[in-house]
Amino acid sequence: MNSSGPAYPLASLYVGDLHADVTEAMLYQKFSPAGPIMSIRVCRDIITRRSLGYAYINFQQPADAECALDTMNYDVIKGRPIRIMWSQRDPGLRKSGVGNIFIKNMDESIDNKALYDTFSAFGNILSCKVVCDEKGSKGYGFVHFETHEAANRAIDTMNGMLLNDRKVFVGHFKSRKEREVEFGTKAMKFTNVYIKNFGEDYNDEKLKEVFSAFGRTLSVRVMKDERGRSRGFGFVNYANHEDAQKAVSEMNGKEINGKMVYVGRAQKRLERQGELKRKFDQIKQDRIQRYQGVNLYVKNLDDSIDDERLRKEFAPYGTITSAKVMTDGSQSKGFGFVCFSSPEEATKAVTEMNGRIVATKPLYVALAQRREERKAILTNKYMQRLATLRTMTSPIIDSYQQTGYYMTVPQTVGGRTDMPGVTRNSQYKYSSAVRNAQQVITIPVVPAPVMEPPVHIGPEPLTASMLAAAPLMDQKQLLGERLYPMIHALHPNLAGKITGMLLEIDNSELLHMLESPESLHSKVDEAIAVLQAHQVKECSPTK
Structure with missing residues (x-):
């Protein structure tokens, strides 16, 4: 099918239209039968680390890459047909538009493969794509030929022809700038x-x-x-x-x-949608800039605090433009936002109010961040810590692996518990020297068959006053002892790593997690995402 194609010295293929869950390992399993592979890279968003839907595969031999292109193009991976083409390192060929044609008014049943099969008779195809949205084909597509002559043959033959009982238009591709100039001229004479x-x-x-x-x-x-x-x-x-x-x-x-x-x-639908999207993006950008450095996120709020009380607590630090406690119906969700008129006022409020007890709880106050920014910060912290550990010369276990917890019970005398009928609950203890969780269980021996109601003894709830009274070095210990069993119930195999990651967070926020399962679940999910992204990066072949 591509026997007349050029010999690309790097033997690099572009693989597009990938499902978001496709990984480097899946692509290796799919493409390795074609020949030895030097590297595979799924391109991901720099912040969210989600797949962008395309990847690059570098083979050792150009012939193997060509074999994969000929035999695997449009094969299905995770329910989606993949689209393979030669990787064009030089964008000049793509941007020049030479050999690129545009097809419109296509039937919705025509997919990438059908379009490729239809136009491959006119010459070697570098790329072929039917443009789709979430509903399917949008009725137009592009075919990029290797030569201008092949593109002309396709236009001369196919323009005005019937494809699946619909007359299609086939013409030379025009860049967005050319179309806008042409459309602008037409629009002026509507x-x-x-x-x-x-x-x-x-x-x-x-x-x-x-x-x-x-x-x-x-x-x-x-x-x-x-x-x-x-x-x-x-x-x-x-x-x-x-x-x-x-x-x-x-x-x-x-x-x-x-x-x-x-x-x-009167405007066409695509023009209206493009115009509305530009307006929406501009409004979004303006909103981000307007609240940059002045909008504060406040959580661990007492249920009794409403908008008016929140504004009153922060009023001494500057002019407040808005103060809002987020609610679910009439019930407070325990967090809110306070927006000041200047960054200086917001900074002062963070300094003075973070950790201050209002009503019955210590507040957590910080500059408001978008979800993507929070995830990026957590990712960077994890990667920096990992890089620091790898540069150390002494043998050391991954910091999150060595953050271990083990379970013990109080010592008993003569194999007896301290008092009849008492069942001691196993305590989680933090130890930086233990890698894996250890559990020691003793069975209480009752001296006489005295029937007494069992009493459950466990760690008492950690309060803000208890935490403040503890020495600074012991505060993380206390928090870790209570966080670990909660995280262990969610992810037993990763509890040590996740607990170690979360202990990097401010103490007041950790205290809030102990009281709010929703907040804890959210942070655990973010940590899991970071670990999975790092695992994919570690497992992917290097170039």
Whole structure:
């Protein structure tokens, strides 16, 4: 199929359209039968570490790479057909557009493989793609030939032909900049006008009566629902651009039937969606910049604290633009946000209020972060610690492996418990010298068959006052002893590692985790994600 293809010295393949769960190990298992592989890399988001849906595979021999391209293209991995092409190190060929053609008005049943099979007769194909969204094919695609002549042959033969009973358009690819210039020229001479918000009382005749005053109309249509009622918008197509422009200038923002109408140039759906996306992205970026360094995240709030009390507690440190306690219905969720007018005020509030007891709980106060930023910080801490350990010359176990916990019970005299009928609960103890959890269990011996109700003795709940009273070196110990069994119940095999990672966090936040299972689960999930990402990186072949 690609026997006439060029000999790429690096023998590197691009593999696209991958499922998000596909890993380097899966790709190695799939492609290794074609020949020895030098390296495999699934490209991932730098912050979230989620797959971007494509990978690069470097073979030792170009012939093996070509064999994989010929025999495995469009094979299915985890329910998705993969798309393979030669990796183009030089972006000049892609950006030049030479040999690249555009196909539109395709039937939805045509996929990448069908498009490839249709156009491969005209020459060697470097890449082929049907553009899709979550619903399937969007009806257009691209085929990039190795030569300009092959692209011309495809256009001459296929343009206007029927594919699955639909006449397709096939033409030379135009860059976004070229299309925008061309479209902008057309947009400046529009004749089709879009009108909305005129209510349900207007029909085609009434709309024509209003808008024909600006010039000769070719068509007027009010859009209707399945019951035949007006949907409140429609289109007027004028004979010339000047009349359409005059209608927009005169009628936009005017009242029709007691309602203010919008009148503007009619746009295609893709253009509207692109414009709305740009506006949304700009609003999002503006919001991020507006709250950068001034928005505080406050958690471990007492249930009695409402918006007014939260504002009152932070008011001494500056001008507050908003203060909000997050709720589930009428019940506080234990956290909220306070936004100051300047970064200096917010910094002062963090310094003064973090750890301060308000009502009955110590507050955790920090600059608000997006989820992606929090995950990136946790990832960086883990990777830095790991790198530091690897540079040490003395043999040492991974810090999170050596953070071990073991279970003991108090010593008994003569094999007897301290008091009849008492069952001692095994205590979790933190020890940096123990790698694996050890459990020592003793069976209490009762001297006489005196029936007494059993008494459960376990570690008492850790409070803020207890933690503050403990020596600084012992605070993490106390927190670790209580966190470990809770994490062990969720992930027994990784409890030591995860506990060690979480102990890097501020004490007030750790205290909040002990009281809030939801908060603990969230942090444990973040730690698991970091460990999995690191494991994938460690297992992936190096270039």
